[in-house]
Amino acid sequence: MLLLLLACTAEEAAPTPPVPGPPGPPPPRAARAPEPADPASFTAGGKGGPNVLILTLDTVSADHLAHWGGRVETPVLDRLGGVRVKKAYSHFPQTAQSHWSLFSGVLPEVHGNIPANGASVYAGPSLAEIAHTRGYATAAFISGVTLLDGSCGLSRGFDVYDDELAKGSTERPAAQTVAAATAWLARQEGPWFLWVHLFDAHLPYTPKDPKRYDPDYTGTLTGTEAALDLFREGKGTPPARDLEHVVALYDAEIAEMDEALAPLVAQIGGTDIAVVTADHGESFAHDYLFNHRSVVWDDVMHVPMWVRAPGLANGEVAGIVNLIDVAPTVAALAEWGATAPFQGVSRLDVLMGKGGGAERSWARTDPWIPSMPGTPGPRLGEHTPTSSTIREADGTACRYDLTTDPEELHGDCSAPAEELWSAYQEAVKSMAPRQRTIEGGGQGNPMVPGQMLESLGYVDPALHPPPGPPPPGR
Numbered sequence: 001m002l003l004l005l006l007a008c009t010a011e012e013a014a015p016t017p018p019v020p021g022p023p024g025p026p027p028p029r030a031a032r033a034p035e036p037a038d039p040a041s042f043t044a045g046g047k048g049g050p051n052v053l054i055l056t057l058d059t060v061s062a063d064h065l066a067h068w069g070g071r072v073e074t075p076v077l078d079r080l081g082g083v084r085v086k087k088a089y090s091h092f093p094q095t096a097q098s099h100w101s102l103f104s105g106v107l108p109e110v111h112g113n114i115p116a117n118g119a120s121v122y123a124g125p126s127l128a129e130i131a132h133t134r135g136y137a138t139a140a141f142i143s144g145v146t147l148l149d150g151s152c153g154l155s156r157g158f159d160v161y162d163d164e165l166a167k168g169s170t171e172r173p174a175a176q177t178v179a180a181a182t183a184w185l186a187r188q189e190g191p192w193f194l195w196v197h198l199f200d201a202h203l204p205y206t207p208k209d210p211k212r213y214d215p216d217y218t219g220t221l222t223g224t225e226a227a228l229d230l231f232r233e234g235k236g237t238p239p240a241r242d243l244e245h246v247v248a249l250y251d252a253e254i255a256e257m258d259e260a261l262a263p264l265v266a267q268i269g270g271t272d273i274a275v276v277t278a279d280h281g282e283s284f285a286h287d288y289l290f291n292h293r294s295v296v297w298d299d300v301m302h303v304p305m306w307v308r309a310p311g312l313a314n315g316e317v318a319g320i321v322n323l324i325d326v327a328p329t330v331a332a333l334a335e336w337g338a339t340a341p342f343q344g345v346s347r348l349d350v351l352m353g354k355g356g357g358a359e360r361s362w363a364r365t366d367p368w369i370p371s372m373p374g375t376p377g378p379r380l381g382e383h384t385p386t387s388s389t390i391r392e393a394d395g396t397a398c399r400y401d402l403t404t405d406p407e408e409l410h411g412d413c414s415a416p417a418e419e420l421w422s423a424y425q426e427a428v429k430s431m432a433p434r435q436r437t438i439e440g441g442g443q444g445n446p447m448v449p450g451q452m453l454e455s456l457g458y459v460d461p462a463l464h465p466p467p468g469p470p471p472p473g474r
């Protein structure tokens with residue numbers, strides 16, 4: 001659905017024609033227009049400013065990229081120049097909630113259970129709303145089913161929210177999304193705010209060239225859901241050589257995604273600001289394979305980040321930058337003078353090589369999925385510059401020294417974590433005045449093709465009866 005939000009109300013949103021026959025999604029109904037931010041919650045600080053690109057590479061772990069110690073070179077993205085943030089962290093290992101944190105600058109439990117609500121309970125602004133208020137042309141080009149506006153309500157502030165996927169498909173290839181985005185860019189005459197979301201690295205791992213990083217593989221395992229579902233469900237582990245091959249397929253998709261970005265990167269320069277990052281990574285360890293949504297291990301929460309802007313020297317910086325820091329940092333780089341109830345802060349000091357950085361990064365698994373016997377409850381993770389701590393729902397916790405144990409294999413499970421828990425809860429509760437109840441929220445969203453989300457592992461009907469929005473202060 002292509003949303004032209006300025007002219008679109010809930011009544012005017014025309015139903016998409018029903019899809020004939022299986023295997024297409026069920027006939028969708030009209031989407032509710034996402035409730036915009038409370039105008040009193042922010043000031044845009046004026047009009048105009050430099051162009052801004054937010055580029056998100058869904059499901060790309062930092063440690064697979066050459067700049068972060070992996071093998072995947074990124075020659076196209078490197079043409080952007082600017083700063084590489086060595087320690088950037090996500091707060092939630094699922095797509096919609098993580099992107100909401102990136103654009104709003106607040107923690108996941110503040111903006112709410114997006115897939116169930118179809119919108120956010122957060123009354124503050126997204127970065128796009130601030131840009132829109134400043135008179136920017138704003139557009140988003142989406143590549144994955146988990147960010148359909150009907151399921152996440154992220155179109156707030158965007159003139160154009162292009163989430164059109166091929167019928168029956170869960171994703172749009174990078175080249176197609178980039179072509180749509182660059183065509184829109186070519187039509188812009190004033191300042192623009194552009195979000196491009198690429199989904200290629202997400203399961204299935206099906207690169208055009210499966211032999212790119214594994215030319216000698218003679219086995220039969222592929223990167224399709226059908227081939228990997230058994231392992232994703234924890235019902236076995238592939239032989240080491242096969243696992244190695246699947247990782248090679250994933251890496252090849254990242255490399256091909258970089259190549260597909262060439263037409264977009266060619267249009268970025270001058271005073272343009274660009275932030276490139278990921279919503280979360282992917283797990284290939286800890287007996288949790290080819291997935292991401294239930295864990296907060298470092299390989300899932302540590303994401304790559306490039307920031308390109310005038311005045312930022314090429315190179316890399318060490319301080320922690322959280323995804324909730326992106327919105328206030330972009331606002332500062334653009335010198336907007338905007339005010340908003342961000343929980344993140346501007347990290348210009350880190351980007352300019354002046355030191356600093358977040359002391360900690362919080363990560364959470366889905367607190368809205370009811371726990372069942374034998375399944376883990378929601379986890380809370382904390383990353384510091386040198387350690388990680390993972391707290392289980394029963395209060396037990398293990399701490400890992402990332403300087404000596406980067407794979408998080410040898411934790412100290414005697415370490416108390418109540419200070420971590422209480423500090424996190426306090427941070428969430430402090431934002432209760434910024435939350436609101438959404439009419440009709442918590443009933444699931446009619447625009448979400450449920451079986452598509454199930455195929456990606458996002459919805460388990462047995463574990464996911466329709467939950468309500470989190471109560472204020474949760």
Ligand SMILES: [Zn+2]
Nearest residue numbers: 058059095279
């Ligand atoms: Zn994602």
